[in-house]
Amino acid sequence: MRVSRLMLVTLRDVPAEAEIISHQLLLRGGYIRRITSGIYAYMPLMWRVLNKIKKIVEQEMDAAGALQTLLPQLQPADLWRDSGRWQTYTAGEGIMFNLKDRQGRQLGLGPTHEEIITSIAGEIIHSYKQLPINLYQIQTKFRDEIRPRYGLMRSREFIMKDAYSFHSNEKDLKDTYNKMNTTYKQIFSRCGLKTVAVEADSGSIGGAASQEFMVTADAGEDFILISPDGNYAANQEKAISKPPKALSLNPSEPKLIDTPNQKTIEELCSENGLDPSQIVKVLALLASIENGEKHPVLISIRGDQELNEIKLINTLKTEIGKEVLGVTPITQEQLNLQGLSNWPFGSIGPDLEDSNLNGSKNWKTKFLRLIDKTAAELNCFVCGANKKNKHRIYMNWSLLGGTPIEVDLRKAKAGDFCCHNENQKLQEKKGIEVGHIFQLGRKYSEVLETGFTNEVGTQERFWMGCYGIGISRLAQAAIEQHHDEVGICWPISIAPFEVIVVIANIKDSSQKELGENIYLELQAKGIDVLLDDRAERAGVKFKDADLIGIPWKIVVGREAEKGQVELIKRLNRETKLLSTEKVIEKMFKETSGYRK
């Protein structure tokens, strides 16, 4: 391809909308154009990058025995009602774009494809002999993100590889899950990415085990916790750790203490000479259930610890047995709206009576009480007295009627000790999630009532796994890891072109001729080569080549008459003066590992 025909327009100024470097470089290099919030056009250079990534993914997925398909983007609401996700995905989370056709039928624009694939599999697979099967597609996904951000990092329309596997038993699912794990590592390493595999929460997709693949980068939106010995890595949402030891409070006769206007843990500590770890903090929250129910929840947690909301929501799901949309702190305004009397905010204890909920308009009238292990383990502590400006000191759980439900709700933090080895301290890094693999189990096959006939002739539900890679996100994440002060430094495996031939002065006929020849020869050898044949000054062409990040640059210039050209490596600017034959030979060698 010739740069003169490439529709390439690079920008010198950074568009104001771009916050992070990868987004800026994509815009400046003419890779993408924003159409509206979270929706981008992939320009020709970008499309080539995406295709390179797709190719790698296809090769590795095919090698792992997966089958490529293409599933519809428009999906009937009924299918999503069957799986019970229509409500959550439209009204609740609202992440699914949805519409009505002219007959009034409701449709959704696919944010994911479990429903479609499971129903198809159910129609086609009837026997255990047909299993296992792993189907994948590379498809545009639609998600009405609450806040699209950072270009392709979190967009509302994006390209994703999603795979779904079907199995006759759990062991077989685990085998494929493990195979996908190694396949993913292979894919990311071929794309030139440094990734960390971390334990993850399976979120609204549901299911048992799940692992995320994170590109470590400062621009990442996720916090991950890693042990220095490399034996533990988890998303903060999921991470577990040993909390620091609590400072013990020597037991004494329980009593009421005056704590005027001491509402926060800090105030309580500084006014009374306490340590946060000696206090049981109580959070009054309201959980919203998908069927519209509102459950008041009381969380007790040690004063120096923070609540992990994801862990809480997961616990609530099992306790209540229904999909939980979210939790919010209960406010005075809400109490007023419910017609409830004032609560002693700032002095609430774990035993705040259920009578405080009597007469509420549409809340459940019984608290769901959860106690984090850190709080449950305290033998003697301070807590709210359920009276304004009063706390209780030297309390214990038997005085409060025991510890009803004991769970892990605390947020693990950098500096905490690891559970697998108390000499290891967790470190925090930021990561960009580029892949996620799940063991779904039988969640979808059960709700959609699909399955197969087993060896003994009885009906069983499929065991399922699902495996995603954000293709367009991966492309941008690669730039976060591979750039310098002048532009992108694509890993050669996913670069739009492997080499660019720059004719320094197009008006010099010997330069022009030599450049054209090298271009044609490289092309004939199957190398992805770009020829900068523009009548620009050399400097402009060099800057553009660096900005768009082509891994190799061949400059045909002053030495052209002697048949010599310069070969420059983008990554470190290493420069060699070579003969035409040598440069072609060298490029052939450098790109041979990446030929399709």
Next chain:
RNA sequence: CGGGAUGUAGCGCAGCUUGGUAGCGCACUUCGUUCGGGACGAAGGGGCCGCAGGUUCGAAUCCUGUCAUCCCGACCA
């Protein structure tokens, strides 16, 4: 949805305080000089100043509303 900010040419911005009919840099077109790291000079083209109301003789500028975009939190490949 809550908090913050911004909408003026393809991109980056000034002008707005104190109303008088729009300007700078980059990019684009033409000519000349230059020609190995985003050249210089000259001459051009391009704007419903986000949109709708209002105030005024007159609005990019003041007022009201509205829409859009970006940033901070919840969502996720």
